[in-house]
Amino acid sequence: MVNVFKSAVALAVASTAPSALAQIGPLEPGGKLLLTRGISSVDGAGGGGLTPWALITGNETDRGVGATAHLSHVRVNDFSLTSYGAAIGLRDRLEVSWSRQELDTREAGEALGLGESFSFGQDIYGAKLRLIGDAVYDQDRWLPQVAAGVLWKQSDEPDLVRALGAEDDNGIDLYLSATKLILSQSLIANATLRYSDANQGGLLGYGGLEGASIQPEVSLGYLVTRKLAVGGEYRFKPDNLAFAREDDFMDLFAAYAVNPALTLTAGYAGLGSVATFDGQRGVYLSAQIGF
């Protein structure tokens, strides 16, 4: 099953990439409708907040180039996560991203023997290729926009994450995402399958008790106006560390496109148990600028 998934992603990418990107002509900026570039996920890929979507970041169309930068902050009971980064979208087809995540352990750091407010993090490099479908225009078809992506993650505390029981200090997530705008119902929906061995998204290393597995993620949003979407996401996660149970992530969000350059998102994040600290929930804030 896992090998089939990996082969399917590789084959689809290899067969779609060359023809789609080799169109002739100068690149022009801008052109997407408000909100249709998505926001920036904490992993740096364009999408929802927790999940990469099939949308390509940036305001560009198939004739152009665009880019976004984001700053996001999740503050739950005992931890704070900051994510910032940038991404480029080419021809509304290919997305390349980088994101830096930093986890502040605040007072939990002391209890974990790391020291109060001990902070550590990871760098995440991503690439995503849109394969088929059009989330916005294909309103007379059920076919969603489908994209395949890869996220390469490197922890900056190899000794720490191994001491916590992780197999590795770096890891690769592979994902397939399907996104569909359903204009007749003012809905936006996304479903993602992610093949990953990341513990707490990679902040606590990669692998441990078991190897990588395929985890589903879903998002659903309602378009209140052309500038405002509200919704929620649910992300299943692996649970591979012996010392602490890992729960699924969820969020409820409101994303507001102030203008074509700026999108602000605020919401509620429920992260479950993190490093033995149960019931982690709090606020999620994100700002994304782009062209």
Added chain:
Amino acid sequence: MTACWIAAPALADVPPGEIAVTPYEIADANAGADPYPDDRLYIALGGEDGVARIIDRLVDGVTTDPRIEGIFAASDFVRLRRTLREQVCYLAGGPCAYTGRDMTSVHADHGITTREFNALVEQLQFAMDAEDVPARAQNQLLAKLAPMHRVIVTR
């Protein structure tokens, strides 16, 4: 008298204020999508008067939008407003027939891009905002228009 009507039907059929066009087969299918089965959207758009005001605002918008004004430079605006009113009324489930040309041939010579297509969508959204059309109804109309991207955008 009768002979005269038969001899020059195209000319006689030109509505007031419009420029005569090359004859073509008139069919609702030229509207580019199937209409909604009931008139709820048509009512939400404000009926005949609401649609007329939306189209007037739309045409004013696209002809002053620097991104796309050039596309409409040679248009017969009397005919454009009438056929757009008919198209929106028809698609929204209103009591109208569409008598304009099909979407492929009317846009074929314009070399329209996705950015330009979206600029018109935006002007339509501004027009509907100005008429206080609820976002839900706006999106229902856009759902009918969005797939036309496939034939309208040619480069």
